[in-house]
Amino acid sequence: DIQMTQSPSSLSASVGDRVTITCRASQSIGTYLNWYQHKPGKAPKLLVWAASSLQRGVPLRFTGSGSGTDFTLTISSLQPEDFASYYCQQSYTSPGTFGQGTRLEIK
Amino acid sequence: EVQLVDSGGGVVRPGGSLRLSCAASGFGLDDYAMSWVRQVPGKGLEWVSGINWNGGSTSYADSVKGRFTTSRDNAKNSLYLQMNSLRAEDTALYHCARVVGDLRVNYGMDVWGQGTTVTVSS
Numbered sequence: 001d002i003q004m005t006q007s008p009s010s011l012s013a014s015v016g017d018r019v020t021i022t023c024r025a026s027q028s029i030g031t032y033l034n035w036y037q038h039k040p041g042k043a044p045k046l047l048v049w050a051a052s053s054l055q056r057g058v059p060l061r062f063t064g065s066g067s068g069t070d071f072t073l074t075i076s077s078l079q080p081e082d083f084a085s086y087y088c089q090q091s092y093t094s095p096g097t098f099g100q101g102t103r104l105e106i107k
Numbered sequence: 108e109v110q111l112v113d114s115g116g117g118v119v120r121p122g123g124s125l126r127l128s129c130a131a132s133g134f135g136l137d138d139y140a141m142s143w144v145r146q147v148p149g150k151g152l153e154w155v156s157g158i159n160w161n162g163g164s165t166s167y168a169d170s171v172k173g174r175f176t177t178s179r180d181n182a183k184n185s186l187y188l189q190m191n192s193l194r195a196e197d198t199a200l201y202h203c204a205r206v207v208g209d210l211r212v213n214y215g216m217d218v219w220g221q222g223t224t225v226t227v228s229s
Contacts, residue, residue, distance in 0.1 A: 001169070034215035036152070043202060043219035044144070044152065050214050087152050094157060094166040094211040096142070101151040 006099030012107040021102045023071045023088035032092035039084045109133035116223030129186040129203030137181035140206040145199035159210040193227045
């Protein structure tokens with residue numbers, strides 16, 4: 001199975017900050033990399049698909065980039081509603097493994 | 108409105124069985140591959156299983172292979188997860204999710220159910 005490694009596992013930031021989360025695959029996955037936002041008690045939400053394509057309705061402050069084995073999710077200016085957990089997931093092959101998650105907390 | 112509604116969770120003893128259901132509305136289930144994803148309390152997301160559009164192909168995580176079976180009834184717009192030989196480590200919130208693309212190579216999961224809780228405890 002392809003292993004996905006996210007960093008950091010947790011992050012404290014303030015409203016207005018720019019934050020970057022990284023995700024590394026154990027082998028090349030092209031651009032078959034997706035990012036999700038997850039808030040407690042809610043269903044996960046697809047933010048970015050195919051490494052850099054923004055899902056409809058997702059604010060432009062979210063940006064995904066990368067290819068091969070290294071990927072990033074950047075939030076350009078944190079808003080109060082962005083404090084949540086974020087997961088990368090590879091969809092290059094089954095099983096579609098997730099990273100361990102990044103918990104984004106208010107500083 | 109495009110929606111998935113998960114149901115069927117509950118408390119079951121180790122070794123027991125449970126069948127989860129996922130009802131789709133607002134779209135034709137037969138247009139999509141589907142997946143089950145779970146979250147163990149306090150931990151991250153884990154992809155559990157997937158099924159292609161007509162049920163002809165399935166895939167499972169190693170942790171559930173041989174114990175869980177995914178099926179679908181497109182006429183009823185419903186997805187199922189039969190869970191046998193349940194273990195304490197299967198305790199989690201289970202979500203069904205709609206896959207964008209094929210079962211094995213795709214562009215993520217764009218619609219999710221709210222989840223149904225499975226607790227395995229003696």
